[in-house]
Amino acid sequence: DAKTTQPPSMDCAEGRAANLPCNHSTISGNEYVYWYRQIHSQGPQYIIHGLKNNETNEMASLIITEDRKSSTLILPHATLRDTAVYYCIVRVGGGSEKLVFGKGTKLTVNP
């Protein structure tokens, strides 16, 4: 079973920041938080991952709380093309553990 809890759906206005929350209260010290998104049945797209520090790349920012029990993915300026299902996944680093996908959050960006 997935170790994360996400709201089933969210809406965001185009051009505004989209803040997607994720709860992972049972996360272990060696588990990373990964975010993927899936646009209309395409293959999931990697967005970002982090262990305990906040991370930023060209796609998004990842904010992890100090106790690591929750995190927020931030899309700073959402566009219509960001409409997708966003998955938050916790996984041990090192490449030996599978990704366990939950139901994710369906983000709809409205014009």
Next chain:
Amino acid sequence: SAVISQKPSRDICQRGTSLTIQCQVDSQVTMMFWYRQQPGQSLTLIATANQGSEATYESGFVIDKFPISRPNLTFSTLTVSNMSPEDSSIYLCSVELASDTQYFGPGTRLTVL
């Protein structure tokens, strides 16, 4: 990142037949994975395929139904055998890179009549 391709991109098959899906990556990778996504559902891991060893299957998936080959570090196949309509799904391969990140192929959309 990695460039991953899958063939075919989609297919419509008759029940009782088998389909082999190919996954090709543009760099050598040790770990490849096969996932299934049933209509309206999330992704479920079928098996992990490491080059030079037998694939490791998840609970609920068996080798007779989903045989996997991994002949080299850039290629893998998944066969869906003796298909039924319940096998209608999107099948996706992914690869693990040294950055501890998995990248996914575009998927194969299978419809079984």
